[in-house]
Amino acid sequence: MYRYIIRRFLTIIPVLFGVSILVFGFLRLIPGDPAQVMLGERATPENIARVREQLGLNKPIYEQYFIFIGNALRGDLGRSVLRGEPVTQEIVRRFPATIELALSAILVAILVGIPAGIISAVRRGSLLDAASMLLALTGVSMPIFWLGLMLILLFSVVLHWLPTGGRLDAGTDFVPITNLLLLDSLLKGDLGVFVQTLKHLALPALALGSIPMAIIARMTRSSMLEVLSQDYIRTAHAKGLHERAVIVHHALRNAWLPVITVVGLQVGRLLSGAILTETVFSWPGIGRWLIDAIYARDYPIVQGVTLFIAMVFVGVNLLVDVLYAWVDPRVKFD
Amino acid sequence: MSTIWTNRVLVVLSLIALIVALGACAAPTPEKVTVKETVVVAGTPKIVEATKVVEKVVTATPAPAKAQDTFIFGAQGEPVCLDPAIITDGISGRIINQIFEGLVKFDKDTTNPVPALAEKWDVSADGKVWTFTLRKGVKFHDGTNFDATAVVKNFDYWQNTKNPVHAAQIKAGQSFEYFEAQFGGFDNDSIFAKIEAVDPTTVRFTLKEPQGPFLNNLAMFVFVFWSPTALEKAGVNSCKQPVGTGPYKFVEWKPNEQVTLTAFADYWDKANAPKMKNIIVRNIPNNSARLLALSAGEIHGMEGLEPRDVAAVKGNPKFKLILRPANTTGYVAFNYKVKEFQDPKVRQAFAQAINKAPIVDKFYGGTGQVTNQFQPPALWGYNKDLKDWAYDAAAAKKLLADAGFPNGISKITFDGKEVPLEFWYMPVSRPYYPNPKDIATAIAADWAKVGINVSLQTVDWATYLDKRKNGQLPLYMLGWTGDNGDPDNFVCYFFCMDAKDTPITREGFVADKELSDLLKKAAVTIKQSERAPMYQKAEQIIHDKVLRIFIANNQPPLAFLANVEGYIPNPTGTEFFNTVVVK
Numbered sequence: 021m022y023r024y025i026i027r028r029f030l031t032i033i034p035v036l037f038g039v040s041i042l043v044f045g046f047l048r049l050i051p052g053d054p055a056q057v058m059l060g061e062r063a064t065p066e067n068i069a070r071v072r073e074q075l076g077l078n079k080p081i082y083e084q085y086f087i088f089i090g091n092a093l094r095g096d097l098g099r100s101v102l103r104g105e106p107v108t109q110e111i112v113r114r115f116p117a118t119i120e121l122a123l124s125a126i127l128v129a130i131l132v133g134i135p136a137g138i139i140s141a142v143r144r145g146s147l148l149d150a151a152s153m154l155l156a157l158t159g160v161s162m163p164i165f166w167l168g169l170m171l172i173l174l175f176s177v178v179l180h181w182l183p184t185g186g187r188l189d190a191g192t193d194f195v196p197i198t199n200l201l202l203l204d205s206l207l208k209g210d211l212g213v214f215v216q217t218l219k220h221l222a223l224p225a226l227a228l229g230s231i232p233m234a235i236i237a238r239m240t241r242s243s244m245l246e247v248l249s250q251d252y253i254r255t256a257h258a259k260g261l262h263e264r265a266v267i268v269h270h271a272l273r274n275a276w277l278p279v280i281t282v283v284g285l286q287v288g289r290l291l292s293g294a295i296l297t298e299t300v301f302s303w304p305g306i307g308r309w310l311i312d313a314i315y316a317r318d319y320p321i322v323q324g325v326t327l328f329i330a331m332v333f334v335g336v337n338l339l340v341d342v343l344y345a346w347v348d349p350r351v352k353f354d
Numbered sequence: 355m356s357t358i359w360t361n362r363v364l365v366v367l368s369l370i371a372l373i374v375a376l377g378a379c380a381a382p383t384p385e386k387v388t389v390k391e392t393v394v395v396a397g398t399p400k401i402v403e404a405t406k407v408v409e410k411v412v413t414a415t416p417a418p419a420k421a422q423d424t425f426i427f428g429a430q431g432e433p434v435c436l437d438p439a440i441i442t443d444g445i446s447g448r449i450i451n452q453i454f455e456g457l458v459k460f461d462k463d464t465t466n467p468v469p470a471l472a473e474k475w476d477v478s479a480d481g482k483v484w485t486f487t488l489r490k491g492v493k494f495h496d497g498t499n500f501d502a503t504a505v506v507k508n509f510d511y512w513q514n515t516k517n518p519v520h521a522a523q524i525k526a527g528q529s530f531e532y533f534e535a536q537f538g539g540f541d542n543d544s545i546f547a548k549i550e551a552v553d554p555t556t557v558r559f560t561l562k563e564p565q566g567p568f569l570n571n572l573a574m575f576v577f578v579f580w581s582p583t584a585l586e587k588a589g590v591n592s593c594k595q596p597v598g599t600g601p602y603k604f605v606e607w608k609p610n611e612q613v614t615l616t617a618f619a620d621y622w623d624k625a626n627a628p629k630m631k632n633i634i635v636r637n638i639p640n641n642s643a644r645l646l647a648l649s650a651g652e653i654h655g656m657e658g659l660e661p662r663d664v665a666a667v668k669g670n671p672k673f674k675l676i677l678r679p680a681n682t683t684g685y686v687a688f689n690y691k692v693k694e695f696q697d698p699k700v701r702q703a704f705a706q707a708i709n710k711a712p713i714v715d716k717f718y719g720g721t722g723q724v725t726n727q728f729q730p731p732a733l734w735g736y737n738k739d740l741k742d743w744a745y746d747a748a749a750a751k752k753l754l755a756d757a758g759f760p761n762g763i764s765k766i767t768f769d770g771k772e773v774p775l776e777f778w779y780m781p782v783s784r785p786y787y788p789n790p791k792d793i794a795t796a797i798a799a800d801w802a803k804v805g806i807n808v809s810l811q812t813v814d815w816a817t818y819l820d821k822r823k824n825g826q827l828p829l830y831m832l833g834w835t836g837d838n839g840d841p842d843n844f845v846c847y848f849f850c851m852d853a854k855d856t857p858i859t860r861e862g863f864v865a866d867k868e869l870s871d872l873l874k875k876a877a878v879t880i881k882q883s884e885r886a887p888m889y890q891k892a893e894q895i896i897h898d899k900v901l902r903i904f905i906a907n908n909q910p911p912l913a914f915l916a917n918v919e920g921y922i923p924n925p926t927g928t929e930f931f932n933t934v935v936v937k
Contacts, residue, residue: 304610
């Protein structure tokens with residue numbers, strides 16, 4: 021298995037290399053001079069020339085790429101054009117906010133999606149089944165953007181239960197350690213901040229978790245249905261096992277595999293969904309940072325963050341593959 | 355995976371879910387109170403106030419707990435940098451206005467420069483020597499004294515490329531864009547021959563040539579003073595360590611979240627000492643989410659209201675709508691390489707065929723104003739007496755027929771080639787044109803009624819600006835947002851030709867010597883009383899010759915909770931929070 025993991029690691033290299041070329045190339049295919057976009061109506065030829073010089077845009081494109089990739093290999097993704105901040109350092113600082121949000125969202129998705137899927141499968145054709153599948157369909161079809169605003173409207177403006185956005189209330193004095201606020205507040209024993217963080221996480225996690233939740237529910241349902249029609253389930257029933265035991269010990273265990281695949285794939289989706297969620301909920305993560313950078317044509321940030329997201333995605337996929345083996349001994353690695 | 359393990363995980367997860375639910379339930383419930391309501395109506399640049407009493411629900415979510423001492427403002431994005439010398443964006447500017455001060459500032463809701471850190475000033479008869487008398491007893495936030503040497507050191511930081519901090523900033527990729535734009539450039543290129551501290555309270559500027567907009571330039575949000583000691587200490591990290599003399603001092607900048615300021619106890623202007631103890635500027639990028647945060651009472655005020663939300667805010671007693679006096683103008687420009695547009699009759703026909711009022715009414719969410727000239731009404735060079743060409747389709751048709759186009763115009767001769775008449779609109783929303791495509795379509799429909807048939811065109815923003823710069827657009831929409839509230843900044847930028855009177859490529863090869871000479875003269879005249887009539891005359895010339903068609907000014911809307919008072923909107927956006935009170 022270790023050999024498998026190492027081999028998978030090696031295949032990641034060409035993938036990331038390919039991604040870096042795509043990201044770099046696509047950015048430069050967008051029509052329009054980035055210097056012009058940055059300067060707007062006020063652009064004078066001298067200003068444009070200066071900005072192009074600063075961005076290194078007057079060098080040949082292959083040369084620009086090699087400079088970029090050479091620095092990236094050393095962990096230096098360049099500096100933001102607009103604010104001059106080092107991209108690598110900023111990713112490290114902002115990513116915890118995105119992780120916290122994404123993990124909360126996937127947690128919500130799993131906590132609701134899997135039970136809903138199981139119940140639907142077990143009570144196939146019932147009203148409950150119809151209701152949860154309708155909910156799942158709605159979840160898949162609803163744009164995060166709209167759902168987010170509706171959640172704010174209901175829970176913040178009408179009911180006043182939860183805040184509209186941000187990670188903490190404005191005016192809260194809290195110095196984070198890891199920037200994972202749930203963890204930090206526990207480490208510092210600050211229950212007030214812990215509860216506040218949860219309240220701030222609730223709506224964005226729900227909005228971001230809606231689509232994976234729906235997909236997981238549907239996947240769990242169909243996977244369970246398939247397993248439930250197997251002979252060994254009939255055997256389990258026949259030998260007089262309790263219904264709960266059959267579902268948990270016999271059916272669920274075998275239905276896990278496709279569900280894990282889907283959960284793994286959703287992590288990638290979460291990262292792209294996080295871009296929208298972070299904008300609606302003023303969440304200071306890398307998604308929103310990326311959006312701002314795209315509007316400002318801040319090349320180093322766009323390249324760096326995209327490459328980073330690709331790395332995370334590839335890493336999660338690897339993790340999912342390894343998990344297979346752990347969950348299902350029948351999976352072999354050669 | 356063992357089932358015991360699965361069960362344990364499920365238990366932990368359920369516990370977390372329970373805590374989330376409990377947290378949600380623990381939130382305080384709303385209470386009902388009666389508050390005094392102030393409604394601001396701002397159809398004109400002047401603001402009229404009326405008072406009425408209404409019942410409203412005050413939320414108990416975050417902000418009000420500290421509402422008595424903190425003013426929370428919702429900004430549309432992240433400040434770029436808090437060093438005034440190297441910024442150009444309004445979001446940073448809003449925060450800088452509270453921390454820093456300059457020699458002069460814009461008075462209330464106008465663009466008239468009035469004393470700030472300078473008590474008074476004199477200018478020599480030739481307009482080249484400006485002597486400013488500084489206030490005594492002004493302290494920077496770091497405790498050092500503000501004096502003439504500090505002023506000289508700040509100017510040195512801005513204009514001297516050998517100044518160590520200046521040089522370090524350039525090396526770090528920063529630029530001093532506004533200094534370059536307003537004061538001619540750096541080192542020997544700048545308009546300054548000499549800047550001296552005559553004594554601790556007197557500073558003297560000797561200019562190479564007189565500069566008409568000099569005071570307006572000095573009043574801009576970027577020409578405000580650092581504590582020289584603090585600047586030296588901050589060096590290239592100046593963006594995150596601002597130290598000025600303003601009513602509020604910097605506390606903290608949480609990237610992508612908020613900037614916190616607190617009242618400066620030693621602020622010199624006791625009469626205008628900050629009314630709120632703290633200021634928080636929160637970054638809420640989504641326009642709808644920002645309005646929802648205002649509705650929930652999490653912020654007290656906001657900018658960047660969608661045109662479609664303006665009416666709702668206006669009609670809701672929970673809110674107060676303030677319209678910032680316009681500092682933007684949207685226009686339709688002709689390219690003078692188009693043979694047909696060289697005939698004033700044709701241009702007049704294009705102008706008279708556009709029915710501006712319904713367009714402004716429909717596409718500006720109630721914040722637009724029909725205009726007939728380049729300068730917005732808040733500028734002191736505005737020509738109140740100018741009468742616009744009346745909307746008259748029949749007259750437009752006749753003008754076209756007189757000019758030799760009885761069947762209208764669908765094709766033009768552009769740079770010697772016959773091509774279909776294209777009308778270009780911007781692909782992006784700008785303050786002066788919130789919905790360029792819709793507005794372009796409406797204008798095209800008006801033109802079609804008199805036989806002017808255009809095909810609508812656009813391209814991505816960068817290419818659009820590029821084509822405009824190279825004079826490749828035959829007929830196009832664009833606009834301008836003013837920098838320093840000086841008429842020169844609106845009119846001369848577009849119509850002043852170079853020393854050889856070359857037609858201006860960037861402006862569709864416009865070349866009007868009479869206008870250009872007048873504007874150049876106004877630019878070196880010092881007295882406002884002499885300059886104003888020149889700009890009024892310039893506007894009349896532009897109008898009479900139909901050099902360009904001006905469509906609308908837009909007044910950016912700001913929304914506040916009804917209990918916020920004392921916010922004074924300024925056309926240039928230099929607005930000060932020390933007068934703001936959350937009741």
